[in-house]
Amino acid sequence: MRGLPVRSLRGQLTAGLVTLLALACLAVGVTTVFALRGFLLGRLDDQLSASGGRFAASLEHDNDHDADNRPDTRGQADATFGARLLDGTVPRAGVVDDATDRPLDLTGSDRRALAGVPTDGSGHTIHITGLGEYRVAAVTGDDGDILVTGLPLHPVEETLHHLEGLEAVLFGAALVVTGVAGAVWVRISLHPLQRVTARAAEVAGMPLASGEVAMPEPLPDTDPRTEVGQVGTALNHMLARVEDALSHRQASEERLRHFAADASHELRTPVANIRGHAELALRQPGPVPGAVRHALERIDAESRRMTRLVDDLLLLARLDAGRPLEHEQVDLTRLILDATQDARAAGPAHHWLLDLPEQPVAVTGDSHRLQQAIGNLLANARVHTPPGTEVTVGLSTGQDQVILTVSDSGPGIPEELQDEVFGRFVRADHARSRTTGSTGLGLAIVHAVVTAHGGTAEVTSRPGRTTFRLTFPRS
Ligand SMILES: Nc1ncnc2c1ncn2[C@@H]1O[C@H](COP(=O)(O)OP(=O)(O)OP(=O)(O)O)[C@@H](O)[C@H]1O
Numbered sequence: 001m002r003g004l005p006v007r008s009l010r011g012q013l014t015a016g017l018v019t020l021l022a023l024a025c026l027a028v029g030v031t032t033v034f035a036l037r038g039f040l041l042g043r044l045d046d047q048l049s050a051s052g053g054r055f056a057a058s059l060e061h062d063n064d065h066d067a068d069n070r071p072d073t074r075g076q077a078d079a080t081f082g083a084r085l086l087d088g089t090v091p092r093a094g095v096v097d098d099a100t101d102r103p104l105d106l107t108g109s110d111r112r113a114l115a116g117v118p119t120d121g122s123g124h125t126i127h128i129t130g131l132g133e134y135r136v137a138a139v140t141g142d143d144g145d146i147l148v149t150g151l152p153l154h155p156v157e158e159t160l161h162h163l164e165g166l167e168a169v170l171f172g173a174a175l176v177v178t179g180v181a182g183a184v185w186v187r188i189s190l191h192p193l194q195r196v197t198a199r200a201a202e203v204a205g206m207p208l209a210s211g212e213v214a215m216p217e218p219l220p221d222t223d224p225r226t227e228v229g230q231v232g233t234a235l236n237h238m239l240a241r242v243e244d245a246l247s248h249r250q251a252s253e254e255r256l257r258h259f260a261a262d263a264s265h266e267l268r269t270p271v272a273n274i275r276g277h278a279e280l281a282l283r284q285p286g287p288v289p290g291a292v293r294h295a296l297e298r299i300d301a302e303s304r305r306m307t308r309l310v311d312d313l314l315l316l317a318r319l320d321a322g323r324p325l326e327h328e329q330v331d332l333t334r335l336i337l338d339a340t341q342d343a344r345a346a347g348p349a350h351h352w353l354l355d356l357p358e359q360p361v362a363v364t365g366d367s368h369r370l371q372q373a374i375g376n377l378l379a380n381a382r383v384h385t386p387p388g389t390e391v392t393v394g395l396s397t398g399q400d401q402v403i404l405t406v407s408d409s410g411p412g413i414p415e416e417l418q419d420e421v422f423g424r425f426v427r428a429d430h431a432r433s434r435t436t437g438s439t440g441l442g443l444a445i446v447h448a449v450v451t452a453h454g455g456t457a458e459v460t461s462r463p464g465r466t467t468f469r470l471t472f473p474r475s
């Protein structure tokens, strides 16, 4: 069907209906015209044989100049044609005009046509100059001459034309009515299909990837006797299966979140204990062998790192669970100033620049979490770039949003990492991360915090320019 102007099922059905009707009309039209033509010609032939060549025979006496012997036009219809052929010549031909005979001058082709008519009395159609198409029949007269009688065909043709015109009008009207009514009918029949399509589109547009998903009501069109009902039933089944799968996924996600939260929570205390004991041991007065001191210092450092990791995991688990955040007015300008000051102290070899608006900018949210997110971005700009790198923290306000940017002139994030950099445990250099203590959770937390505030986090990066851009709705 491709390439045809009509593409929709509705259009195709209507067009098919109209086309079939047109073909049927054509068949009926042609059949009736041919049948009527056959019937009328048969009747004409009957008339011809009934006249029995009387008019033609009477032409024989025409030369007698006798009033009583005038050609016999009695009972002959107007325009009846008669001719008498003798030895291949036509001595006399005439036509009945106003109940009297009018002699005719025949042309050569007329004579040839007349001579060609078989003398078995059957009807034949010939053309006579000046008279038009005639149905003629020839019989052999008493004295061996051939008597040809003819009746005009034009009343037959007229009747047929009349029928053709009538059929054209009737069939045309039938096609128009069928087209309009058919389109309406097809539209009504296919209406439930639109409902199915709309439902499928609705589900396709739903965010199924995460969280709790409420499937729409099942479709009412489920009559198995109709095609639409079958589609509706299949769709309902599919939606039920999808809903099942989603609730399974939801449950297992829930379990996993609980597990992560519980595990992190449970780990906190032992880790804190290890750290406490290591600190205590390090503070012991008296000489400690160098190797033992080193081991204690390593335990202390690793347990600090583990504390941070556990805290990060717990925070992520809580944000995943949709734990409500604080809902307070947070002065972002203030947060940025503090965080930059801390960063400057931690990374004095970097150049820290600020690009803030005159007026303080505030958003609604959890100041502690926001501080953590900004801190993570600034830590990245410090840790993952060489000394001397320029870092700019910018803040601007759009129509209904607040935009926070952290840009640095460092080497940038590897291309293949950029799409997933906000994922968990994603980092460029796994080997180095053991020594720098980087876990790959920093940006995951940034993303989770911003999302929990109804905002978005994006990154663009190329060597010499890396920009993280956080967008918050304006409070
Ligand atoms: N400003 C930056 N310049 C270059 N690379 C960066 C920058 N920020 C992040 N990255 C890359 O993205 C990775 C992920 O960053 P993320 O903050 O999530 O983890 P991390 O810094 O490695 O560990 P963590 O922050 O948990 O201690 C980093 O390991 C680093 O490779």
Ligand SMILES: [Mg+2]
Pocket: 376, 379, 380, 438, 441, 442, 443
């Ligand atoms: Mg980081």
